[in-house]
Amino acid sequence: MTIRTSPRLGSPSPSASPAGPEIPNLSLVSTLLEAWYPAAARPLPWRSERSGYRALVSELMLQQTQVARVVDRFASFVARFPTVRALADAPQQDVLAAWQGLGYYRRARFLHRAAQAIRDTHGAEVPQNLADLTALPGIGRYTAGAIASIVFGQPAPIVDGNVLRVLSRLADHDTRMGDPSAERWAWRESTRLVQAARAPGVTNEALMELGATVCTPAAPRCDACPIAAQCAGRASGRAASIPAPRRRAERRTIHWHSLVHVDEQGVLLSERPTTGLWAGMHQPPTIESDEEIKVDALSAAWGIQVKRVAQFTHITSHRTVEFAVFMPLSDCTLTIAGTRRVPLALLESVALSNAAWRVFECAGVPVKTPLSASGGRRAPRAARSEPTGN
Numbered sequence: 001m002t003i004r005t006s007p008r009l010g011s012p013s014p015s016a017s018p019a020g021p022e023i024p025n026l027s028l029v030s031t032l033l034e035a036w037y038p039a040a041a042r043p044l045p046w047r048s049e050r051s052g053y054r055a056l057v058s059e060l061m062l063q064q065t066q067v068a069r070v071v072d073r074f075a076s077f078v079a080r081f082p083t084v085r086a087l088a089d090a091p092q093q094d095v096l097a098a099w100q101g102l103g104y105y106r107r108a109r110f111l112h113r114a115a116q117a118i119r120d121t122h123g124a125e126v127p128q129n130l131a132d133l134t135a136l137p138g139i140g141r142y143t144a145g146a147i148a149s150i151v152f153g154q155p156a157p158i159v160d161g162n163v164l165r166v167l168s169r170l171a172d173h174d175t176r177m178g179d180p181s182a183e184r185w186a187w188r189e190s191t192r193l194v195q196a197a198r199a200p201g202v203t204n205e206a207l208m209e210l211g212a213t214v215c216t217p218a219a220p221r222c223d224a225c226p227i228a229a230q231c232a233g234r235a236s237g238r239a240a241s242i243p244a245p246r247r248r249a250e251r252r253t254i255h256w257h258s259l260v261h262v263d264e265q266g267v268l269l270s271e272r273p274t275t276g277l278w279a280g281m282h283q284p285p286t287i288e289s290d291e292e293i294k295v296d297a298l299s300a301a302w303g304i305q306v307k308r309v310a311q312f313t314h315i316t317s318h319r320t321v322e323f324a325v326f327m328p329l330s331d332c333t334l335t336i337a338g339t340r341r342v343p344l345a346l347l348e349s350v351a352l353s354n355a356a357w358r359v360f361e362c363a364g365v366p367v368k369t370p371l372s373a374s375g376g377r378r379a380p381r382a383a384r385s386e387p388t389g390n
């Protein structure tokens, strides 16, 4: 299962008047979707038992993350933090450590803060109405709508990339991913859809499921679609080209030079700043630069002779991070201000980014990463982390 969830789309200005066609027969569309969904729904773990808390956790996990990866991590996370109160009361480092493998750690911090707000303001019960949900840290209109409709049955609209695509094709409406006017139109049509639905939550889930499994970006399977007879995009033959792809922002490349130093007391770690990329996570001592730094300069900066043992590229949402991994040229003692030693056996309890785990893998540090422990989901990409001997 490798379907990527679509990015959640933001909330339009309520006063905006979106242009675009109104989709006809939305009552029939919702009826067909609700009839199709029970047999078509994938058996995902957060669907087996519904609660506001489980929906909150799964929705935050699914943002910009593959479904298969969330399937791997969801059960262990809710077992570790079974209630809003358990999550709210936990130290942030424990939450970040349990989030390992999912990336985008900002979501984990938001989830933690949302749980604390629910504990402090709502008696540890996830609120049911949109206004209270959207007031929680990190909860946008999409996530609030998903929880309010799917768990509590309210006629709350949702729009993510999947929903925008299905609605645009249904209307044969030329939209573009990421275009604010397209999103305003989709929110309007999604609102009309749930207002016409007998079971808004089922309609919403069916719409998302249809976009993820049938009405896929490049090759919609219209012959398997429950709303094919209502679809203007299918009738016009243009469905596969709607919506147009998002205009890409220019990606920035940065260079990170990481030093792996292990002795009998463990591995040397530093803590990242509390803001920015991988905020508050731990990593090997790392020198960041807009340009690649030569090994002699790095040796001088760290105070020991080092050699480069590996390199790899890590892609984030806005950046390309070129990692170069270094180790001491020979056995030596080393202390660096602001770092601490962590025994290898305890490394899994420390909040490390996926990239930091990969640095250790590349350096041959004998650690069992949370990723390899969960079935080898992220196999090291040897072709892009080759030793250089430099």
Ligand code: SF4
Pocket (backbone or CB within 6 Å): 166, 169, 170, 214, 215, 216, 220, 221, 222, 223, 225, 226, 227, 228, 229, 231, 233, 234, 239
């Ligand atoms: S008929 Fe085809 S294009 Fe239209 S909603 Fe269904 S899968 Fe998508």
